[in-house]
Amino acid sequence: MTKQSPRPTVLVVGLGGTIAMTPSATDGAARPTLSAEDLLAAVPQLADTDVDIKTLSFTAKPGASLTLDDIEELASRLWAMDSEGAFDGIVVTQGTxxxxxxxxxxSLLYEAKAPLVVTGAMRAPYLAGADGPANLLAAVTVAASPQACGLGVLVVFNDQVFDAARVHKSHSTSTNAFTAPDTGPLGSVVEGRLRLLATPAHKPLPMAAALTRPARVGLYVASLGDDGALLASLLDQVDGMVIAGFGVGHVPETWVPILQKAAQRIPVVFASRTGGGTTLTHAYGFDGSEKDLLSCGLIGAGHLDPYKARHLLTVLLRSGAGREKVRATFAPAGSTSEGRG
Incomplete structure (x- = not known):
């Protein structure tokens, strides 16, 4: 199916989440029930955008229940649909x-011409000040803009545009919950148009291989006083591990023998638990420092936060990547194309 209209066409895909929730008749608590068509009906201003809109109600889950398999299936389906030339941009609505x-x-799994924008809402549609309609309107505006082409996957929230590799949910309830600690937003939506101020320094290359291999990747957060006993037990049960370390990538010295042993068997990546900044390579040299961990065979995540580092490692392992491929991929993906971890 190819598009017929000369106007830009945007596909709106619904995954559920707060933006699609209504109160239960039994207890009044919110649950995802609205379709993509329902979401559009709540935004009459879309008629003024000069954009043709199609819909796909892909699933109806809270964000916490989405899985990697869900996202892989979605990416594959969108990639196939894009090859038919049926739309110029995509908006995915989901839980925050x-x-x-x-x-x-x-951004790791989808590679096509059409810009892909992800958005959602912090307040359900039936609450005062619901932000879903405004976020959806802004997301459609960005997805339909020629300026969004080539920028990779974007997140649009509260009229701000973020790089998917840098965006971070920094508040549990505020409608201004999304930030990008290291870079700030790439631009904003003003008077119904995308105002682009910056472009991503690095866009991850989508993985070409299918995710056919099973791989379980753990995430363990460093905290004061943890002797590493639980970490040692967990490392025996995973195919890869991401350590959310202190500061620039530090861990307690008692962890070093445990991590060194594990790194001989599986890829172990260390990131910063702070949510901003980067891991370092040689500024500190004490036991448990970033220099020490690198010498023990661990891999630095650079600017990738622990959550994104875990997903990159998972996708790599499920696609069959070996240790050197993992290390080489994290070098630029963790910082910029000039970085080395």
Whole structure:
């Protein structure tokens, strides 16, 4: 199916989440029930955008229940649909609990001409000040803009545009919950148009191989006083591990023998638990420092936060990548194309 109209066509895909929730008749608590068509009906201003809109109600889940398999299936389906030339842009609506993760996953799995924009809502449609309609309107505007082409997967929230690799949910309830600590937004939507101010320094290359291999990747957060006993037990049960370390990538010195042993068997990546900044390579040299961990065979995540680092490692392992491929991929993906981890 190819598009017929000379106007830009945007596909709106519904995955559920707060933006699609209504109150239960039994207890009044919110649950995802609205379709993509329902979401569009709540935004009459879309008629003024000069954009043709199609819909796809893909699933209806809270963000916390989405899986990697869901996102892989979605990416494959959108890729196939894009090859038919039926639309010029895509908007995915979903729950905000995992939006910072799924958007990055999509950037690893989706490669097509049409810009892909992810959005959602912090307030359900039936609440005063619901932000879903405004976010959907802004997301459609960005997805239909020629300026969005070639920027990779974007997140649009509160009229701000973010790089999927940098976006972070920094508040549990605020409608201004999404930020990008290292870079700030790439632009904003003003007077119904995308105002682009910057472009991503690095766009991950989508993985060409199918994710056919099973791989379980753990995420373990460093905290004061943890002796590493639980970490050692967990490392025996996974195919890869991401350590959310202190500061620039530090861990307690008691962890070093445990991590060194594990790194001989599986890829172990260390990231910063702070949510901003980067891991370093040689500024500190004490036991458990970033220099020490690198010498023990661990891999630095650079600017990737622990959640995104876990998804990159998972996709690599499920696609059959070996240790050197993992290391080589994290070097540029963790920082910029000039980076080395």
């Amino acid at each position: 609990d995992t939006l910072e993760e799924t958007s990055y996953l999509l």
